Amino acid sequence: MQSRIADGRRAAPPRPTLLVGDILQCHAAFDRLQQRVLELSLERQACIDETAGSSVDAWRDLVPRCRALRETLTSLRQLSHFTREVYECAADVCARAQDWPEALKALQQLVHLIYPALAVQQLQQQQQQRCSPVPAGPPGLTSSAPSLPAAAAEQGSGCAAVARWADEGCDEDGDAGLLGGLGAALVDGATVAAALRQPEFRRWPEAAAALSLYFACVQQQAGDRLDTLTTLRRFPRRILETPEVQLALRLHSALGGPGGNFVSLFRLRSSAPQLVQLVTVAAAQRGREQALVVMAAAYRSIAVPAVCRMLQLASNTRQLLACLKLLADRGHLGAQRALGGLQQEEQVWAATVVFK
Structure with missing residues (x-):
């Protein structure tokens, strides 16, 4: 039987060794x-x-x-x-x-x-x-290797x-x-x-860019800004100046503020390196849901291709329906109406999203 720790939760069993060998x-x-x-x-x-x-x-x-x-x-x-x-x-x-x-x-x-x-x-x-010694030259000629700088x-x-x-x-x-x-x-x-x-x-700049976005996109806790600043302070200045890290900083700015800047978020993410795109998956999903809320308030109806283009979904209507369903499950009336209409369409890509 598993042992129990002080607060009554089950203690995890010891993890077996995973060592591969030599x-x-x-x-x-x-x-x-x-x-x-x-x-x-x-x-x-x-x-x-x-x-x-x-x-x-x-x-x-x-x-x-x-x-x-x-x-x-x-x-x-x-x-x-x-x-x-x-x-x-x-x-x-x-x-x-x-x-x-x-x-x-x-x-x-x-x-x-x-x-x-x-x-x-x-x-x-x-x-x-x-600094390694060079072969000796002809008599009368001397060669000297440069000394190692301090x-x-x-x-x-x-x-x-x-x-x-x-x-x-x-x-x-x-x-x-x-x-x-x-x-x-x-x-x-x-x-x-x-x-x-x-x-x-x-891949050094790519990994640094992904790490700089981790706490804002994945962790999402109260101190994520402090964690991000601490991470950036440990980067060499030359790494901070690379295009990959600069793009990540712009992505971080697009995530900040009330509501975020969805247009910049999706545009920057589409041109980001692979590892950065993977780290920002959850943030992009949250951004798409919030962008749909804004569209529902701004438009009575809008074509599905236009919505997918603005949300950087290419022709992925399945993902659009998933975003609408999440909002509908939370009680958003516009998303409920739009989802109900699209589910009745045979060709979703050629349909129109009706929010009101």
């Missing part, structure tokens, strides 16, 4: 995971808008496999580009599965530790290559500190060690700029 087994498990991700992506034709429940369930089946890889790499003290690939995949899978706590862990560790630490490692390796030496020592993140002690997911303040604070603008020119770091 690093070779991690690579094999990650190859299998990537193959399954590719299969699901092809099945859904890379559709990242609001997915059906069956599709979400298929992605949720992959979440434990992503967590197992993350925990194994933490236990193995691995901080490399393979770690980056695992966390990028975990962020994508968890966002598609709408497992937001797991998605937040992956995004935070990517943005606050993994990308900055690898950028510092890259700078250190480049400096070491430039700033680069400091970056190298900082990288070593970041690489020991697991030695400082962490919780079961490694979050305490990963988010202990190391990483981004050690990276200057030149290091970030050099990293962003490399293909391995191309």
